[in-house]
Amino acid sequence: MFWNEQLETIERKALEKLQLEKLRKALAAAATTPFYKKVFADNGVDVSRITTLDHLRDLPLTTKHDLRLSYPDGMVAVPRTEIVRLHASSGTTGKSTVIFYTAKDLADWADLIARSMMATGTTRNDVFQNMMGYGLFTGGLGLHYGAERLGCLVIPSSTGNSLKQIELMKDFGTTVVHITPSYAMHLADVVSENGINPPDLGIKKAYLGAEPYSEGVKKKIEGQWGLDAYNSYGLSEMNGPGVAFECEYKNGMHLWEDYYIMEIINPDTGERLPDGEEGELVLTHINREAMPIIRYRTRDLTRIIPEKCACGRTHRRIERIKGRTDDMxxxxxxxxxxxxxxxxxxxxxxxxxxxxxxxxxxxxxxxxxxxxxxxxxxxxxxxxxxxxxxxxxxxxxxxxxxxxxxxxxxxxxxxxxxxxxxxxxxxxxxx
Amino acid sequence: MPQQVSVFAENRPGKIDRLTEVLEQKSINIRAITISDSGDYGIIKLLIDKPAEACEALKEIGIAATLKDIVAVKIADKPGGLHKVSSILARKGINVEDAYGFTIRESGQAVFVFQVENVQKTEKILVDEGFTILSNQELYYI
CATH class of the missing domain: 3.30.300.30 (ANL, C-terminal domain)
Incomplete structure (x- = not known):
């Protein structure tokens, strides 16, 4: 099932052409921001001379530290009046990082989430219970607007209050949930303690996120609830959830390459690695007006799966995140x-x-x-x-x-x- | 066949308090209690009048509890009383895994309670030797 078949199955050549167009636009916008103006000047970068995707590797990498340095708005590329929302990361180690969005950025993000959810088979007939935190964290609101865009009935139940969550599931026939893996396991226990067999609630799909989890935990949750869990990937610097999502084949996550350019680098040397090799994922956001971010070091370790997926999407997949370089x-x-x-x-x-x-x-x-x-x-x-x-x-x-x-x-x-x-x-x- | 409740317990204050509170609420009487300890954690064994009900009540509040079959044999409350039983068990090659005993007030008798691999076989051996095995009701309401 496709949300936008033309874009999702686009020929690689045409996709690369689209990426280059969007990259040049993003670079031009970035060059107007205080942060990138200085970075480009210091490194002798002339963005007008970036004429192939391959030139991207000549640009310096951006780190989480850079985002903190440019706090609050050193990377913003549009006038303040164009910005309609901000999200911030929790910032457990130092100042939090803030991401800004224009109205178009939010609409495009919702569209990407709708595309991601549909890739797993969710449709407007589904009832979507969003048990993620609403607020500065991107997980709650991100999927909320995406699911609305798709046309689901959205229950914005947020986190906690397990008995209420169960009541909502029963009364409104929830079929799809968005939940942290640890809470999914806890809630399954609460459901059982209340004399209900979790699979009897009829939930068909779960999007797990916000904390790292193993394939073992995913299997356990699938067994406890009798549902299909889908891996997904996102980070607030790249909007939030919906950067990459598993399709119905559940065999790696399609990274949406019309929004992001991905590279895998050796985390020690910064050198780019060929497809299929494991390393740190580096992403360039080429679809955000308010805050273009170039070659962002995600700290997440994965590899690109070069083979084609049976679903027909041409956007390459990444493997589930093995860990964060800072989690190791x-x-x-x-x-x-x-x-x-x-x-x-x-x-x-x-x-x-x-x-x-x-x-x-x-x-x-x-x-x-x-x-x-x-x-x-x-x-x-x-x-x-x-x-x-x-x-x-x-x-x-x-x-x-x-x-x-x-x-x-x-x-x-x-x-x-x-x-x-x-x-x-x-x-x-x-x- | 009588049963006792086995409870997994971390070695820390308040554990017995939590257990006994539940039992009191459910009006469950404790006949005997033992605690075996292995450093960080231990097993509390409870001989009580309503083992199945108690086990459920404990599980409900998230305590890991399970029912274990036991043998309860009546012995004389005098020197050599336990030896009579233990010598038979030894002769028959029956290994006692875990045990305790208590006396029955003013009766001159005592009860030896223990876990073994094969409860029925052990009970038969003791009955054949003339011992009295206590039934559920006898044991729980002594």
């Missing part, structure tokens, strides 16, 4: 992504929904504690079984991280249930 933990000299630990845990049936990774340093040695909640229904009632379970988890983790982890088994519900983004990693090491 180095434990005793070994690189570990929390998602790898999560995959190990979620493949152990006795493990419940919640877990926590705590890192500390003792006598200059890194120690890793993995705290996992026991799954109620798998409790066998004796210490022997618990010891065996703990040993099993230790061994599986040790195979992955080589450092001997300490595994703590916790009662169900003892870790704080998350309504928004789950905090899974606590790093107490002082460096």
């Amino acid at each position: 933990l180095i434990v005793g000299g070994v690189n570990v992504f929390p998602s790898q630990i999560e995959t190990v845990l979620m493949n152990v049936p006795e493990v419940g929904n919640n877990y926590q990774i705590v890192l500390d340093r003792h006598n200059n040695l890194d120690r890793i504690h993995v705290r996992v909640e026991l799954y109620n229904k798998m409790f066998e009632g004796d210490i022997k079984a618990l010891d065996a379970l703990r040993k099993k988890i230790v061994e599986r983790l040790k195979a992955l991280i080589t450092v001997n982890p300490k595994v703590e088994l916790l009662e169900p519900g003892s870790l704080p249930p998350s309504m928004g983004k789950a905090v899974r990693v606590i790093d107490k090491r002082e460096i």
Whole structure:
């Protein structure tokens, strides 16, 4: 099912031509902003001489730090009166970053989300319950307007208040949800505790987002609710959700190349890597008037899937994000992504929904504690079984991280249930 | 066949408080309680008058609880009373996994409660040797 068949199945040649046109426009707009004016001058960039897509690699990269430096509006390319909305990232480490939108930017973003949702088979006949935070965060409002554009009945229920969420699902026959993976698992427990079998609610699809999750968690949620979960990708710097989305084939996310130019680089050297190789995703937004961002380092690690997708879309796919370059933990000299630990845990049936990774340093040695909640229904009632379970988890983790982890088994519900983004990693090491 | 409730518990203050509060609310009487501990966590075992109901009530508030079959044999409350049973179990090669005992007030008798792999086989062995195995009702309402 296509939202805009012509654009989604456009020939590669024509797509590249369109990208170049839009890139030149974006560069011209960027050159008027205080930030890029200086960057281009410092690096001897003359945007009028960018005449092929390949020239893009000569331009400097933009980082999150640059966005903070240009706070609040050093990258804005339109008069203040043209701007109709802003969103801001949470800014847990320093000043938040702000993104601005014109009315056209918002309309185009909604259109892209409508396209993304339709690629998964959602139509105007669906009832869409949006359990993401509304506000400065892009996840809530982003999908809200996209779903309206598509014509769904939108329930803007936002986060929390589980009993109300369940009531809405029942009373209005919700078929599609947008939810963080940790809350999806928590809500499934609440539904069960209220004597309802989650699949009986009839929810067909879930868009999971806002926090990293493993394929194991996705499978678990699909099983708990009896639905299809679709991976998607977005970041506020590139509007928010809807940058890349899985289609009905659920085999990699189509990155919408008429809005974004993607590159994969070696995160250490900045060198561009060929299609198919894993590296850091770099994106250029070529479809935003208010705030063009050129060659943005997303910090997300993935690879481009060069092969064609069976759905017929010509926009190339990226693999699910392996991790963020800044999420990577180095434990005793070994690189570990929390998602790898999560995959190990979620493949152990006795493990419940919640877990926590705590890192500390003792006598200059890194120690890793993995705290996992026991799954109620798998409790066998004796210490022997618990010891065996703990040993099993230790061994599986040790195979992955080589450092001997300490595994703590916790009662169900003892870790704080998350309504928004789950905090899974606590790093107490002082460096 | 009698059962007891096994509860998974982290080793921290307030745990027994939470359990017993639920049991009180449901008017469930505790016959015996044991706690075995393995450092960070332990298992609380409860011998109570309504085990199935208690187990459900505990699960409802998110506690990991399960029912375990047990053997409860009546023994004499005097020196050598337990030895009579344990020697038979040893002779028959039955391994006691977990056990405790208590006396029955002013009766000169005691109860030995334990978990084994094969409950029915163990009960039969003891009955054949002349011991009294307590039924659910007898055990819960002593």
